[in-house]
Amino acid sequence: xxxxxGVLHLVTMTFKSFYGFFIPLSPLLDSLYMLAFLLxxxxxxxxxxxxxxxxxxxxxxxxxxxxGSDRRxxxxxxxxxxxxxxxxxxxxxxxxxxxxxxxxxxxxxxxNPYLCIGLIVFYCLYIHFHPTHPLFIFLYSFxxxxxxxxxxxxxxxxxxxx
Numbered sequence: 001x002x003x004x005x006g007v008l009h010l011v012t013m014t015f016k017s018f019y020g021f022f023i024p025l026s027p028l029l030d031s032l033y034m035l036a037f038l039l040x041x042x043x044x045x046x047x048x049x050x051x052x053x054x055x056x057x058x059x060x061x062x063x064x065x066x067x068g069s070d071r072r073x074x075x076x077x078x079x080x081x082x083x084x085x086x087x088x089x090x091x092x093x094x095x096x097x098x099x100x101x102x103x104x105x106x107x108x109x110x111x112n113p114y115l116c117i118g119l120i121v122f123y124c125l126y127i128h129f130h131p132t133h134p135l136f137i138f139l140y141s142f143x144x145x146x147x148x149x150x151x152x153x154x155x156x157x158x159x160x161x162x
Contacts, residue, residue, distance in 0.1 A: 005053045006075035013076075017093040020100030025107055034110040037101055038119070038147050041126060045137060049130045071130045094124060111147045119143050 019033055047055060048068025057075045058065045073090075080086035098120050105116045122140040125131060 003075075003078065005057045006073075006077075006079045008053065009051070009073060009076040010079060013090075013093045013097075017096035017100055020103035021096070027108055030104050030108045031110065033104055034101070034108070035151075037123075038111075038144055038151075041123060041140065041144060044126070045141065049126075049132065090128075094127065098124065111150050115143065115147050115150060119147060 016033070016036075023029065043052060044050065049071045050058075050068055051073070054073055054075055055065075055067055058070065077083065077086050080089065101116065101120060105111060105113065110116075111119075122136075122143060125136075126140060131137075
């Protein structure tokens with residue numbers, strides 16, 4: 001089970017990191033991509049910093065596991081021959097993901113570019129350092145909600161013009 005979840009993580013991380021570079025403009029797919037960028041962190045926040053699938057693996061391996069007590073992606077780490085290669089992969093996919101989000105947001109004007117950059121900064125801090133301070137979580141959640149409100153408002157304006 002751990003291996004298959006690790007492969008799933010590896011494939012999805014690679015796909016989301018290169019989506020903006022290789023997938024041509026598609027308003028529907030681009031919108032779904034950006035929506036996933038905005039909504040995925042909510043699931044992590046609700047699950048005490050863990051991916052749902054990683055949590056299932058950890059709970060399967062240790063029935064006494066407490067959610068959030070180990071936020072490493074152990075299922076994916078097992079796929080790499082050593083920790084250095086894993087961390088290099090994680091760092092590179094994060095860098096490419098940042099540019100992919102910027103590319104997609106620019107081509108469909110999904111959310112305000114400054115708000116997008118702020119969200120990217122919080123996203124990177126969250127996935128690399130797993131901060132749990134309530135102020136960080138509040139600010140990140142606030143930015144996410146602001147972005148979701150921005151989308152909703154923007155969609156209403158587009159409908160009125162169309």
